[in-house]
Amino acid sequence: MNFLTQIDNLALIALLLVSGLALFLPTLSTLISGKGLSPAEATIWINRRKAAVVDLRPNIEFKAGHLPGAKNIFVDQLTANLEKLKLDRKNPLILVCGTGVSSRKALAEVQKMGFAEVSTLDGGVQAWQAAALPLVK
Structure with a gap:
């Protein structure tokens, strides 16, 4: 009986490790590959981690609808105008187009500017809308 209890415990530990790895793997692959954030992940970054959002679309598209709290900087003027925003480089930054x-x-250009953590919104504003998340006009 004691031997069977040990096998059961080992099986439960193995199950725990495998399920924990399965939950952590998407985050790990994002960190390694540089893959962008899903709309749900971006929402978590914005709400819980106080991430700043920089929208790189032209001003007309930005005014038509953008993520809540997003700042608009046209991609061609990114470096100069990002400095003007005086964002806290310790907080995460999400780039959106x-x-x-x-x-x-x-x-890569923004990462060189010294921000601790920078990511993109996979699929951009189109993915945000497809996830039925709100846009501000």
Whole structure:
């Protein structure tokens, strides 16, 4: 009986480790590959981690609808105008564009500016809308 209890305990420990790894793997792959955030992850960064949001779309698209609290900087003037915002470099920063392509291209440039943690919104504003999350006009 004692031997069977030990096997049961080992099985439970193995199950715990495997399920914990399965929960942590998406986060780990995001950190390693530099993959952007899902709309749900971006919401967590904004609400819990006080992430700043920088929208890289043209002003007309930004005014048509943007993420709550987002600041608009056109991608061609990113470095100069990002300095003007005086954002806390210790807090996370989320770059957003229409589809996720422009923000991914700008990621390395922003990382060089000394922000501790920078990511992009995968799929951009289109993914945000597809997730039925609110836009501010």
